[in-house]
Amino acid sequence: MQTPTSESFAPDLGLEAAASLATAVRERVEGVLRGKPEPVTLALVALLSGGHLLVEDVPGVGKTLLAKALARSIGGVFHRVQCTPDLLPSELTGVSVFHLAGNEWEFRPGPLFAHVVLVDELNRATPRTQSALLEAMEERQVTVDGVTRELPHPFFLVATQNPYETTGTFPLVEGQLDRFSVVTHIGPPDPATERALLLGEGGEDALADLTRVSDPLVLADAIATVRRIHCEPSVADYVIAIANATRTNPDVAIGASPRASLALLHAAQAHALLDGRSYVVPDDVKHLAVPVLAHRLMLRDPATLREAQAFLVSLVESVPVPHP
């Protein structure tokens, strides 16, 4: 198993360089997952804002393809984990084995030690295994046998799950959902795209031809650059107003946490970069409010994610945008 090591930061990447890198990655991924600009944008937003991505959809629409294309184009180490109920936490993090020759314990890193990790069908894993992911996602480190080990940098986790399957699954708990910065759907392709797919354009074939446009070091710089994208206080107020709207709305049991509003702001910065801007506009915030916040809200009436999204759309529409 290939094991990357964490490396020191390179000097700052310029804004223009970061933007062109983002555009290049986007072009490559869209070449593989055709006709789906929105999930690709959201995936890149999650990647560039330093968060993690959860793709909710039925099997066969290209969840894995999206993750693979991302990993391939940024050129990092890519690992894939297929979740099953008997998957153990140590099978994710790695184990220490006794090295007879050296007469010592040697750590064998698990699949989490990669730049891009695809956790397939996350809700099939037991809650115990799911919670092992928590530390990795939030702290970007794992602790095995009392030793804390840093995960490679950047560390980007893409999880998929099929929300329509209930038998033999363990729905994610709220704390875990909160750690995904963006949740997206892919949905079926339109007929033209599907025909192109059948005729051999895009899909796995394109994935095989994909060349990397970056390396993890440059990507880490790009992520750092995103954080420096300018945000007017009025736009920050807009983020707060949206978060407050979810907190004060009587239909919401648990509103957006400060972590959620922070994630929304970071995502808006990434979106601004993807749009080639050096500043955040209210449109970025408004556009991302639903994919970033919907899965974190707990409505008073138990609602599916779709319902929460629809609710949030109208709520965001009622929050006034910043006005000079």
Add this chain to the structure above:
Amino acid sequence: MTRAPEIPEESLSFRIAVLVALMTSGCAALQQGVGSPIVWAVVLIGYPLAFFVAYATRHRRPPLLRFIVTAGAVLVLMMFTASISGQALSGFASLQVPLAEVFLWLLLLHGIDSPSRRGLLIALLSSVVLIAVAGVLSLTMAIVPYLVVWAIAAVAALVLAQRSALALLPDLAARTPRARQRAAAGSLTAVLAIVLVMAVVGAALFMFAPVAGTDRALTFPAELPQAESVPVLGGLANPSLGSSDPTLPAQPGQRKSRASFGYFGFSNQLDTATRGRPDNTLVMRVRASAPDYWRAQSFDRWDGRVWTASRTRPTVIRGSQPIPIPPAPDDGPPFGSVGTDQLVQTYYVERTGPNAIFAAATPAKLFFSDRIVFQMPDGSLRAGVQLDAGSVYTVVSQRRLVTVDALRASDPVHAPDQIQRLYASPPVTTARVRDLATAITAGASTNYDKIVALENWMGAHTKYTLNIPPLPPGKDAVDQFLFVDHRGFCEQIGTSLVVMLRALGIPARLTVGYATGERNPFTGLYEVRAKDAHAWAEVYFPGVGWQGFDPTAHVPLAGDSSIDAAGTGALAYLSARISIPPWAPIVVAVLALAIAMAVLGRFVIRRRSRRRDRVEPSWAATRLARLEALGAHRGRARSPGETTPEYAQALARLDPLAQSHLLDIARILDAVMFSPVPERAEDRAVVDEALDDLAERWRGVRDAPERVLVGS
């Protein structure tokens, strides 16, 4: 296009203020006789319950509730149809009460169904309707406490509504607490200013608007609570006299007592030797658009002490509403030389009194709840039933527009023989009274001038007082008054005038009734009290008819009287009832000065602080405002939740050719507003050019407004 969802109203105090206003106005309307005990329960118990339900379910409306409200509305309408189809309808008046009841029921349902501010404001508006209905039906000042409570609750509700609306305004949330406070105070000021302006305008209207005429009504009220027959049909009965009614057979051994307020004149006989002092008892209320004397009957025969109505055989008048009243035999030929007008009077009997039907001269139509009335030969009307407290009847009188000239002109003509015989034959009196009459009128050429001369002489040589010595037995009442006592009240003075006129051969008679009474400017009704009972003279002028003369006071001639404003006498009426302490003007002046200084000081402070706070609107702000104005003109206003690019896209959908312009504007404005870099001159030029171009394109164009979709 869907309607924007209604926002549930969170302010409990606003809701309570509306409830109080609604309940007060409902009670005020019910107090005026609208509705049954069930409707009382609806207002007193149902309304609070309905408001509570609306408040409790304001966020989530159970479908059951909607069903209940719908079913209730259908039920109420069914009730209404049943209640009006069961009875014969005699015009709109009989619909009044069922309609008001339906309204009260519907308000209950509306109360359940008003979770939002809009619903509550509609309820507030309905309370205005109810209080207006109560005001229209009201005859007394009993509505005033309701009005005061209602006004306070309504003003409070308006202020709270404004506040609760401000609380939802999003840009306020971003402002400082001070700004929020200032806005809240502003709402109070605004509502109070509106109330003040309304009060001033209302008072001005009240003081200067003419009295509402009653002639245009389609029907007039008439009601008899018990309709118990009088002992002798066509006779006069006066329960207010008690056992001292002279027409009743005297019962030996029984002390003569009477109800405190009855007037002896409302009987078949008037004994001028009787002394009574009618008190302040409110006898009846009269709604009339002009003052007049409310006439009961007249007397023709005088025996030196007692007036008697000599002819007691009435004419029976039958008819349906309204009962037409024919001319009476004693009225003489129809009036020719003077014009007439109509005076509608509605009498609301407050105390059981005589069965005489009061009327200003000369009654022509009568709205009365009995199918029979009796007319005496002198034209006075009597009911066949007792007129108990609560009785209501309406008389339409044909008033002659008499002027002094018309009276003088009638002189050469002779009165019909019958009238001359009945009312002008030489009266029973002393010789010196006759001589006095001749002496006083020596210089007068016309009958009218003779009357004036007699009135003036009596005004100069006798004194009006209720306090006069008893008439010695066997003395002539007129002689005693004119030559011995020199003191008397209306009976003595009126009788003397009639007797002296008869001595001169002029037809005259003594008439009794009530003087006008005091007009309550707030209800518009004349309040007639027992002490307003009165006796005066009526003189026959050939070609004109009977004309009243009151030597005790001035009787307005109908042709000379003018109609005053509705509020005339309001201040006098109030000042007679409210005692103002001498220091009050000083206190009022000091208070007014303090308020003026406070307002001025506030104004100065605010102006200063505004000058300090003033910020020039930024370039982007002005251009964005221009874009919004252009879009609004095009029929698509911006909603507060829309970002600039979204708005630009929406406008581009209306005018696809302007898309590039619109997107440029949005992009540059967003960059100026949200990037750290100051705007560049060329960007400014691009935006201004594009805006000018849009203004040019959209000049005169106005599409059907597209409603902004919220929540979709």
